[in-house]
Amino acid sequence: MDTKTKGEITRTKVIETARWLVNKKGFSNTSINDIIETTGVKKGNLYFHFSSKEELGQAILRDAADDFFQFLSDSFQGEKPLEKLSSFFDAVLEKHRKTNFIGGCIFGNTALEMSDRNPKFSSLIRNVFDTWVDKIVSLLTEAQQTEELGSEISPRLLAKQIVASIEGGIMMARLSKNEDDLKDCLDSLRALLGM
């Protein structure tokens, strides 16, 4: 049974549509009118749910973060930690392949677009990267303890570099519309880590 109220349904619809537009066009290039036109929600109703475009932007980032953390947990498949990391790499490639690398990563995009201008957005996105890095640090630490990972490099340095490679790889593949740019980055990481 769906117990959502009419207001909650509208709120969810606005967030989902606006998130899709922001991912494709960027935050500054998405106007309130774009969102009104695409959702069919009236302006007064939209401002009942979100006092400003900035508040809607924050709701979009929170919604995208919830989805991403779920995606991370779901994609950690396998018994051993490096198997889990490898299945996460596969899932990332598959996720972006499905959209033909249009849109890319909403956190990376918004970080580059807004991080010198909007501290609230920056703080939300920093939290996503910090949590993501922490989860990979756990896998790498366990992999070193069980000697699945031979390298003695600091798990935190390596985890940051993995996240940076994925973000850079998504950007390059989005630019070239060629999935190999991301796939090559992931394969290079696999080779370096002996995965």
Add this chain to the structure above:
Amino acid sequence: MDTKTKGEITRTKVIETARWLVNKKGFSNTSINDIIETTGVKKGNLYFHFSSKEELGQAILRDAADDFFQFLSDSFQGEKPLEKLSSFFDAVLEKHRKTNFIGGCIFGNTALEMSDRNPKFSSLIRNVFDTWVDKIVSLLTEAQQTEELGSEISPRLLAKQIVASIEGGIMMARLSKNEDDLKDCLDSLRALLGM
């Protein structure tokens, strides 16, 4: 002796100022009026040199590419190929430290902002990344031949991953305003490559 004509001086001034604005604010958020106000160049004069904002955008990317290729060559200091790569890593960190990580990389920023919308910009930026990857491929190939680099991983895969790590690391350091996010990525690469 400076042999630049008055027109060339104006053209250079517009490109340099607009490039600084675009790097900080993004292409869409930089208006022709911003450029006129900051340079003091009259609108008619600006449109004499650049028929459109898009043409100015292309000139900015070409100018930034010239500077970046010069920066790449200058930063490859040392005898051995991995020494050259390591001195390039130092130079990248120093370059962004100087600006307190404001602005970041104009190619990465513009790629994320424009790559789904402007094929001319995409093609100019792709050329920068391709050239950058090629130069690192040369270093890594030489390093494998001389056994300075032990890993037998494909130089092209590894070069793409190095470029992606740097771009992702610049984005993360720009977001956190903490140089460690880029430094840690570079140190992780050094450790993995035995540099």
